[in-house]
Amino acid sequence: MTTLRSTLDFLLYDWLQAETLNARERFADHSRETFDAVLDTCERIAREKYAPFNRTVDAQEPQFDGEKVILPQATKDAYDAYAGSGMLSAAQDYGIGGMQLPYTVDAAANAFFAVASISISSNLLSTGNANLLMVHGTDLQKQVFALNEFSGRFSGTMCLSEPQAGSSLSDVATRAVPDGEGHESDPLGARYRLTGNKMWISSGEHELSENIVHLVLAKIPGADGKLVAGTRGISLFIVPKKLVDTEGNLTGVRNDVALAGLNHKLGWRGTTNTLLNFGEGKYPVQGRAGAVGYLVGQPGKGLACMFHMMNEARIGIGMAATMLGLAGYYASLDYAKNRPQGRPTGAGGKDAAQPQVRIIEHADVKRMLLAQKSYCEGALALNLYCARLVDEQHTGQLEAADDARLLLEVLTPIAKSWPSEFCLEANSLAIQIHGGYGYTRDFPVEQYWRDNRLNMIHEGTHGIQAADLLGRKVLMENGKGLQLLAARMQATMARAAAVPELAAYVAALGDALQQVAAATQAAWATGNPTEALANAVPYMQAFGHTVLAWVWLDVALATLRLDVTLSVAANAGRMGAARYFYHYELPKVGAWLKVVNARDMTCASLAEEAF
Amino acid sequence: MTTLRSTLDFLLYDWLQAETLNARERFADHSRETFDAVLDTCERIAREKYAPFNRTVDAQEPQFDGEKVILPQATKDAYDAYAGSGMLSAAQDYGIGGMQLPYTVDAAANAFFAVASISISSNLLSTGNANLLMVHGTDLQKQVFALNEFSGRFSGTMCLSEPQAGSSLSDVATRAVPDGEGHESDPLGARYRLTGNKMWISSGEHELSENIVHLVLAKIPGADGKLVAGTRGISLFIVPKKLVDTEGNLTGVRNDVALAGLNHKLGWRGTTNTLLNFGEGKYPVQGRAGAVGYLVGQPGKGLACMFHMMNEARIGIGMAATMLGLAGYYASLDYAKNRPQGRPTGAGGKDAAQPQVRIIEHADVKRMLLAQKSYCEGALALNLYCARLVDEQHTGQLEAADDARLLLEVLTPIAKSWPSEFCLEANSLAIQIHGGYGYTRDFPVEQYWRDNRLNMIHEGTHGIQAADLLGRKVLMENGKGLQLLAARMQATMARAAAVPELAAYVAALGDALQQVAAATQAAWATGNPTEALANAVPYMQAFGHTVLAWVWLDVALATLRLDVTLSVAANAGRMGAARYFYHYELPKVGAWLKVVNARDMTCASLAEEAF
Helix, strand or coil: CCCCHHHHHHHHHHHCHHHHHCHHHHHHCCHHHHHHHHHHHHHHHHHHHHHHHHHHHHCCEEEECCCCCCCCCHHHHHHHHHHHHHHHHHCCHHHHHHCCCCCCHHHHHHHHHHHCCCCCCCCCHHHHHHHHHHHHHHHHHHHHHHHHHHHEEEEEEEEEEEECCCCHHHHCEEEEECCCCHHHHCCCCCCEEEEEEEEECCCCCCCCCEEEEEEEECCCCCCCCCCCCHHHHHHEEEEEEEEEEECEEEEECCCCCCEEECEECCCCCCEEEEHHHHHHCCCCCCCCCEEEEEEECCCCCHHHHHHHHHHHHHHHHEEEEEHHHHHHHHHHHHHHCEEEEECCCCHHHHCHHHHHCCCCHHHHHHHHHHHHHHHHHHHHHHHHHHHHHHHHHCCCHHHHHHHHHHHHHHHHHHHHHHHHHHHHHHHHHHHHHHHHHHHHHCCCCHHHHHHHHHHHCCCCCHHHHHHHHHHHHCCCHHHHHHHHHHHEEEHHHHHHCCCCHHCCCCCCCHHHHHHHHHHHHHCCCCHHHHHHCCHHHHHHHHHHHHHHHHHHEEEEEEECCCCCHHHHHHHHHHHHHHHHHHHHHHHHHHHHHHHCCCCCCCCCCHHHHHH | CCCHHHHHHHHHHHHHHHHHHHHHHHHHCCCCCHHHHHHHHHHHHHHHHHHHHHHHHHHHCCCCCCCCCCCCHHHHHHHHHHHHHCCCCCCCCHHHHHCCCCCHHHHHHHHHHHHCCCCCCHHHHHHHHHHHHHHHHHHHHHHHHHHHHHHCCCCEEEEEEEECCCCHHCCCCCCCEEECCCCHCCCHHHHEEEEEEEEECCCCCCCCCCCEEEEEEECCCCCCCCCCCCCHHHEEEEECCECCCCCCCCEECCCCCEEEEEEEECCCCCCEEEEEEEECCCCCCCCEEEEEEEEEECCCCCCHHHHCCCCCHHHHHHHHHHHHHHHHHHHHHHHHHHEEECCCCCCCCCCCCCCCCCCHHHHHHHHHHHHHHHHHHHHHHHHHHHHHHHHHHHHHHHHHHHHHHHHHHHHHHHHHHHHHHHHHHHHHHHHHHHHHHHHHHCCCCHHHHHHHHHHHCCCCCCHHHHHHHHHHHHHHHHHHHHHHHHHHHHHHHHHHHHCCHHHHHHHHHHHHHHHHHHHHHHHCCCCCCCHHCCCHHHHHHHHHHHHHHHHHHHHHHHHCCCCCCCCHHHHHHHHHHHHHHHHHHHHHHHHHHHHHHHHCCCCCCCCCCCC
16 A cells, blocks of 8 residues: 555655755755655654544634633644644755755655644644745844744734635725834834734634734725725735734734634634734724734735745645545545455356455445545645745756746646645545445544635635636746646657557647647637636636646656566556546546637626526 | 526426326326415425524534434424425325325425425435335235324334445345244234344434334345345335334334434434444343334345335435535525625726626626536436426326336436536535635535535445446346437437527537447447446446436427516526536536446556555
């Protein structure tokens, strides 16, 4: 049986050749041994502090007693163990206490926590928050806020959505006004007072860390007191839950950020999700209205800064969806190998006098297992490929780095959306394999399915990802991102063309790529966004399946390169999963693209009263 | 906005022409007025006693205090209101207190309860249980058990699965031995003592009714004391929770049926689901081991009797899945019409100075609404078509009745499986439309999705339905069922061919039908069940989509027959939903059938250790 560790080892070392990164100056101190040590540590902490409590944090969801949010002790223990491992700053410079670990390895190591318990963990946002400040913050903001997040002393959030506007950021109504005289010269950044409400804030309130660093989008009113319409008026602020001095010490003053309520969710219940009121007067600071916030970057440029964090968060969500999918795969594989029931449909019919077989011997159970493996290991490969692009963007040669940046732009909507949809489907198959037991709370698979359902929504819905892909990413820089991606696919196909057993896949992938390219053209043939984007989601589904087919072809090539006498079973599994994807999945591309090619307005043009 | 009532009116009267049933002797006293009165009553009771408590029964799931099962008061109130309405026996003869209502109308009327709260209702099994006894029971069994179920005084269960065997009925291990001297002459039926455990028993224990009538599959040991292997050894027994006399009065003696535990489920929580121990000695009867059971029908013929009930239950599950889908559709349509957020993607780009629009104005939201409408109204039409076949089977002319029987055999796996899969997908889209609110418990859609996830499993999993379809139903009686279905489709196509705007659908349906027929041949080309059934589920998905396309074409024809000046919007909606199905869904058929045609063994032949 393959394990997550053996799968990661193959993808990291045999496929992505992560060791070659050590030739780069930034990673020169690293080796396979140091990478493995990180993987070992994370695997151990996840096994000890995360996995045993995954059901606990689902059953004992966060409660607000009016004063504070109550979480199970296990959540605090997991938080402390994670922070203690140094993983919050693993990718950071030595100079600030980091390990200068490649992001590829960092992402792989974090997979152990996600597969063990996605919702006990709320570290993703702290790291993303701190990373944003490392790029856009002042030196003191880095020192006071980011570094304390990397140590785990503080934790972080991102506050974008508002109750009245959801994902529509141009309608952000949180106001930020200058905080009196000298506000512009506060050493922590120009000081403002914020008032407004933020919805869907993960880890917005808890007692896990000494302080919470909210990164908040708000608008600074113009001279007429009005907010600028649209996203151009948005600025970004650091709003700490508790005020700090320039050394990062708590001053003892609570900032005016109040928990207005907890969202009670279908899944992912271990992570507190909040509605926060900023500056409503519950904790007035110096007797004046408004929560104290410090400007990050330039006024009116807040969204650009925040996108830095959002892109990271989106790839993080793709990884979360993937690991939930794999968790279900492993659980259902284990069940299928141990549950006896029924007899195989043989050429001679069923013989009831024979003993029952384990359900993994039924063809349909194998189909459901292989579908899960193909979806989830494929998604894992894609996510690690994206992580590898991040390393390339940060440490590669000029042109390679720029290519990586652009490829990431195009692949981010896929890395986020595809696992959210298909690893959720994998979780449904894991339930199905369990039969009636699958829908009871005695087995873990129903929770994975519930947890995973959030991923198609948070950090940008499927619809938003699709509009981003077809409306922006494949067009930007004259379509260069799409061309770069096609070139990578062509390169894989060229290598695979020399391998007889992959010839059919090369043809199928070439055809799918051609179909996607043609559909991109057809969608925009009239230049009318209403028509082009009417079927953006089916376009994204077809695009995603094509990307995954490419990933599987490339993985198959790497598999065939291996010494065949090693890992015979694991190699057969990977080749089987690739074959599954080409036989069962890739043929769906044509059906999705049909409506894109036709700029089909069946849905968009139906009158409201006809529904 | 279309309502469930207006949709049912169209399907019943304009499409299925239910009024023509009144020409038949059994239904001669009925008229549209009497049908409408039944629909009115059910709609009212569902609105008052079911809908307001759907969340209540989810949040307060059944608890076992060691003595009895505790349910919310709302469940008892709903049960009493339903029983009081006479709906339990609506389809029965006047002579036993029934209404002689066509099953078509009965099914439509029950839709109101299902859409309001699927899990508060547990009437489906009582009716099915009593119906079975009306066909296979003795006169006294009908009088004592069935009639008391029709009145609501008793309720009923079906006890098939066992913990060690799940769906594998040939492995039933519950034993039934003759209950002493004179056992064969008990007026209630030959008397046996049963010992064994039954799992997944819905409504297996509660206080809603005076008594519970369990219908139990068990095996009578041979002279050697051994159970016959396989399904041939299975007999059927009535095992009442409390013993009764020949008048149906409770004798005061509790039978030895003990609740061993409740299953705590992902959804459908309002309905108690139990593990029952028969004859374990907790409630010994006359000091001897075993639960008292009365034989129904002939020894060894139990499964054939039970299939009577199972087929009804399967169509009932299809209807339940459909109504959960529609409940989500209505909820998300309402949300989409009222939630302002964002601006449409217009040719001129987004203008943030304009006010936000309601989300139904976004093309992708319309796509998700129309997909739901197409899935769920299509599934409703299919289920009512099946109900109409039941009426034909029972009251039609000899040949028509036999055709209806055989069509039902072929369509039952589709009527059960298709809504279970695609109305679940509809529920996921309903969540998606709600954005973050969709995964909170403040809105009803997450519960619909959870409730619906059971339907692909209970009453025979997807895999079992698919094996039944491709392994039995399309082959039986020399493939006559499939031929009959194809002829019905051809008849619809012939009528539609005369309508220019339907010409493209006729071609597409003809093509799909041809593909399904060819795949059926190809699957069985080698005559090897292992190869034929390796991809039975993709076959069933393609088969189901073809059936639904046919249903939509037939519905479109009926829509176009209507006076165009009436229901302009509703007609446009139906034509839009049909178009959606043909443009977005039917093209998927080819991808599913590819592996069936190839008898693809990618999954089935992968070695266990490769997973």
